[in-house]
Amino acid sequence: MAAVARSLPITPEAPPPERALPLGVRVRRAILPVFTGLVVAYLFLPIAVMIAFGFNDPEGRFNYAWQGFTLEHWQNIFNRFPALNEAIKVSLMVATISTLVATTLGTLIGLALTRYEFRGRGPLNVLIFLPIATPEIVLGASLLAMFASLGVARGIGTILIAHIMFNISFVVITVRARLAGYNRTLEEAAMDLGADELTTFRKVTFPLIFPGIMAAALLAFALSIDDFVITQFTAGRTSTFPLWVYGASRIGIPPQVNVMGSLIFGIALIGIVGWILLVRRSLGTGSARVDA
Amino acid sequence: MSGWLRRHRGLIPYLFLLPGGLWLIVFFLVPIVTMASVALQEGSLGTGYRLTFNFGIFPEAIARSDTQLIRSLLFGLIVTALALLIGYPMAYTIAFRGGRYKSILLLLVILPFFTSFIIRTISWQFILADNGFLLGTLKGFGWLDERFRLLATPIAVISGITYNFLPFVVLPLYVALEKIDHRLIEAATDLYASRLQAFLRVTLPLSLPGVFAASLLSFIPAVGDYINAELLGSRNETMIGNVIQGLYLVNNDYPRASALSLILMVGILISVFIYIRVLRGQELTV
Numbered sequence: 152m153a154a155v156a157r158s159l160p161i162t163p164e165a166p167p168p169e170r171a172l173p174l175g176v177r178v179r180r181a182i183l184p185v186f187t188g189l190v191v192a193y194l195f196l197p198i199a200v201m202i203a204f205g206f207n208d209p210e211g212r213f214n215y216a217w218q219g220f221t222l223e224h225w226q227n228i229f230n231r232f233p234a235l236n237e238a239i240k241v242s243l244m245v246a247t248i249s250t251l252v253a254t255t256l257g258t259l260i261g262l263a264l265t266r267y268e269f270r271g272r273g274p275l276n277v278l279i280f281l282p283i284a285t286p287e288i289v290l291g292a293s294l295l296a297m298f299a300s301l302g303v304a305r306g307i308g309t310i311l312i313a314h315i316m317f318n319i320s321f322v323v324i325t326v327r328a329r330l331a332g333y334n335r336t337l338e339e340a341a342m343d344l345g346a347d348e349l350t351t352f353r354k355v356t357f358p359l360i361f362p363g364i365m366a367a368a369l370l371a372f373a374l375s376i377d378d379f380v381i382t383q384f385t386a387g388r389t390s391t392f393p394l395w396v397y398g399a400s401r402i403g404i405p406p407q408v409n410v411m412g413s414l415i416f417g418i419a420l421i422g423i424v425g426w427i428l429l430v431r432r433s434l435g436t437g438s439a440r441v442d443a
Numbered sequence: 444m445s446g447w448l449r450r451h452r453g454l455i456p457y458l459f460l461l462p463g464g465l466w467l468i469v470f471f472l473v474p475i476v477t478m479a480s481v482a483l484q485e486g487s488l489g490t491g492y493r494l495t496f497n498f499g500i501f502p503e504a505i506a507r508s509d510t511q512l513i514r515s516l517l518f519g520l521i522v523t524a525l526a527l528l529i530g531y532p533m534a535y536t537i538a539f540r541g542g543r544y545k546s547i548l549l550l551l552v553i554l555p556f557f558t559s560f561i562i563r564t565i566s567w568q569f570i571l572a573d574n575g576f577l578l579g580t581l582k583g584f585g586w587l588d589e590r591f592r593l594l595a596t597p598i599a600v601i602s603g604i605t606y607n608f609l610p611f612v613v614l615p616l617y618v619a620l621e622k623i624d625h626r627l628i629e630a631a632t633d634l635y636a637s638r639l640q641a642f643l644r645v646t647l648p649l650s651l652p653g654v655f656a657a658s659l660l661s662f663i664p665a666v667g668d669y670i671n672a673e674l675l676g677s678r679n680e681t682m683i684g685n686v687i688q689g690l691y692l693v694n695n696d697y698p699r700a701s702a703l704s705l706i707l708m709v710g711i712l713i714s715v716f717i718y719i720r721v722l723r724g725q726e727l728t729v
Contacts, residue, residue, distance in 0.1 A: 183536040187548070190533050194555045194609065197566030200576075201558060204569065217576060256463030267456035275464065282471050284659070284715065285708055286667025288684045292691055292704045293474035296481045299697065300492075316470040319463050377559050379670065384691065393561045400565050400674065412562040419557035423550065 198416065205409035224406040228414070231407055238395035239411070241307060245391065246376040249314035254368045256315070257322025258360075264323070265330040282320045290317060291384030298385070305387030313385040314378065318371040325370055329363025362430065369426070373419075475708075482701035497698070504702040508686050512706070515683040516714075518597075519666035522604045526612040526661045527654065529605070534616035534653075535646075538623075552613050560607060564674050567603050568594065571675065595677035603671035611660040619653025620646070655722055663711055683707055 172180075208219035229236060260279070264272070282290060294313050298305055337359070341351040379393040386394060396408050482500055486492040505512065537548045555563065570577050571593040581587040593599045623646060631641040669684030683703065690700035 183532060183540060187533050187536040190529055190609075191548075191551050193606070194552065197563045197570065197606075198555060198558050200566045200569050201562055256466060259459040260463045263456040263459035267459075269453070269456040275460065278464065278467050278472070282467065284663060284712070286663055286684075286711065288667045288669065288687055289475075289704045289708045290471070292687060292700065293478040294470065295691055296478040296697060296701055297474040300477055300481060312470055316466060319467060323463070373556060377556070379559075379561055380667075383688075393559050396559060396561045396565070397670075400561070400568075404565055408562065408565075412558050416558045420554070423554075423557070427546075427550075 201409050202413045202416070205406055205413050207406055207409075209406065224410045228407055228410050232405070234390065235392075235395055235407065235411065238390040238392050241310075241389060242376050242392040245307065245310050245314055246372050249311055249318055249375045250368050250371045252311075253315045253318030253322050253371050254364060257319045257367060257371075258326050258364055260319070260323045261326030261330060261363075262360075264327055266335070279320050279323050282317055283324075287317075287378075287380040288384075291381040294381070295384045305385055306389045309385040309387070310382055310389065310391070313381045314375045317378075317381060318374060321370055321374060322367040325367035326360065326363050329360060329366070478701045479705055481697050482699075482705055484698055486698075487695075492697070500698055500702045501706065504699050505706060507699075508683060508703060511681055511683045511686050512710075514680070515666050515707075516710070518601055518604065518682060519662050521601055522608065522665040523658050523662045525601070525605045526609050527616075527657060530609055530612035530616055530657065531654075534613050534620055537613075538617050538620035549614075549617065552610050556610060561670065563607070564603060564670055567599070567606065568674055571599050594675060595680070597676070597680055599675040600671050600680045600682075603675045604665050604668055607668075607671065608661040608664055611664075612657040615656035615660065616650065616653040619650045619656075623649045651722065655718075658718070659715060662714070666711060667707060 204217075205224055206220050206222065207217055208221040208223070224231075260275075263269070264275070291313070294309070294316075295305075297303075298309055303309065337355050338351050341355045342348075346354065377393060378391075379397065382391050382394060383397075390398070392411070396404075396412075399405060399408055480494060481492070483494060483496050483498065484492040485495045485497050533552075537545060537552075541548050569575055572578065573592050573594060574582070575594075578587060578591065578593065582589060582591070627649070628641050628645050631645045632638070636644065666682075667684050669682055669688050672680050672682045672685050687700050687703050687707070690696045690703065694700075
């Protein structure tokens with residue numbers, strides 16, 4: 152910790168040049184960064200394997216050992232397994248709709264919790280916290296128990312119901328975190344200047360909380376598109392991308408799964424980097440405007 | 444309409460809460476209650492169910508799956524401990540030594556999330572396979588015994604679950620560590636605390652809320668997990684999640700499956716409660 156304190160700009164004494172340090176100190180200082188690097192490598196090992204084996208040319212059904220390089224699976228990715236395309240379409244549709252609905256409902260709850268005083272706040276907080284503290288398998292199982300008791304046929308509709316349900320809590324928590332440090336003086340100023348409530352919301356409140364809503368939507372989309380457990384219980388015969396991959400894994404995973412995984416990873420990577428650049432740019436101009 | 448709203452301003456928050464709150468009540472609370480009632484019913488899918496208040500199902504379900512219940516709890520605890528041991532130094536490094544690489548390092552922690560959870564677990568299956576590229580290579584060099592295996596052992600299942608929930612541990616720990624005022628640590632060292640003492644008596648206690656959130660975020664999903672046990676384990680590593688999933692989706696034994704789900708949920712809530720009490724006691728003594 153002394154090392155940390157010494158490297159901070161507020162301490163007057165300058166850190167001694169690296170070379171002057173004894174070997175023992177240099178080794179000790181390197182332990183944490185090296186450890187962190189190893190953990191990052193551990194996090195990315197399965198992803199690297201996934202990408203690599205998308206180029207493998209397996210002879211049998213099992214894509215386990217490296218046998219040769221091919222681009223074949225990348226070329227026929229969309230026409231080899233029609234069911235896989237269908238599953239991806241279902242996944243994208245479910246993720247989009249559940250994100251839109253859950254973000255709307257969750258944002259409304261977040262606004263109510265941070266901007267209004269009302270009775271019943273305690274039970275509401277419990278209702279929002281409980282789905283997060285319940286294991287996914289119990290969420291899925293209880294929905295299945297209800298749908299089966301009522302004789303509801305399972306399919307895209309029931310998957311959507313489930314995804315919206317588990318996303319609402321995450322949206323509320325994300326939006327509330329953004330709203331917590333937010334003061335109402337700007338809104339009051341707008342009202343004083345003659346704006347009605349709707350105009351104030353549209354021109355002041357909404358732009359201020361928009362980054363929080365976007366972060367919540369991003370989280371909801373990621374949770375929905377990757378969900379396996381709750382979907383397995385509520386899907387019936389319908390297949391989503393994770394369900395299809397799981398089914399395929401029991402009879403030998405085709406390399407197309409690796410290609411699909413690499414594609415999704417690539418798109419997500421581009422999306423996130425683009426998102427970060429966008430936020431950086433809007434922060435550069437937007438925060439200046441708010442401060443002024 | 445707007446005139447009416449102006450006269451009943453107190454209703455506005457309830458209008459905001461209504462749709463989302465109803466959704467959670469109808470599709471979270473009602474299903475849990477339905478599940479509880481299904482557990483107390485007898486019958487089968489073919490002949491129909493009757494509510495008989497068969498409370499004996501709970502001891503029976505526990506007795507028939509006690510091994511898996513204990514194993515799930517044990518795996519959950521081991522996974523949480525491992526994830527904290529790996530995640531804490533990492534979060535610490537990012538928060539205190541990250542400098543201008545902080546956001547890139549955080550991004551690297553989150554990125555694995557953007558490949559499907561199932562595909563990542565299948566990738567581990569590749570990596571750990573008996574003659575896969577890790578063990579196969581080591582065996583090829585003669586550095587490992589031919590019979591050595593990782594797949595279908597508790598090691599594979601525990602490391603698979605730890606891998607899956609590691610980012611959930613790093614992020615809250617990072618948030619808690621990032622908030623710590625560096626001047627407090629400086630003050631401790633100025634007052635002649637050794638670096639270890641400053642860590643144990645300043646940094647660690649101040650990061651306890653993060654440790655709390657991190658352990659819940661790994662323990663709860665770890666105990667209920669069944670994908671890792673299914674893809675990386677054998678019959679000797681089945682967890683309670685595998686039993687519940689099999690009873691619901693394969694055997695259609697809804698009453699026993701519902702009873703086990705309830706036991707799992709209540710068990711987790713009790714563990715969380717005990718944990719909160721223990722941690723609170725800890726904070727008072729520090």
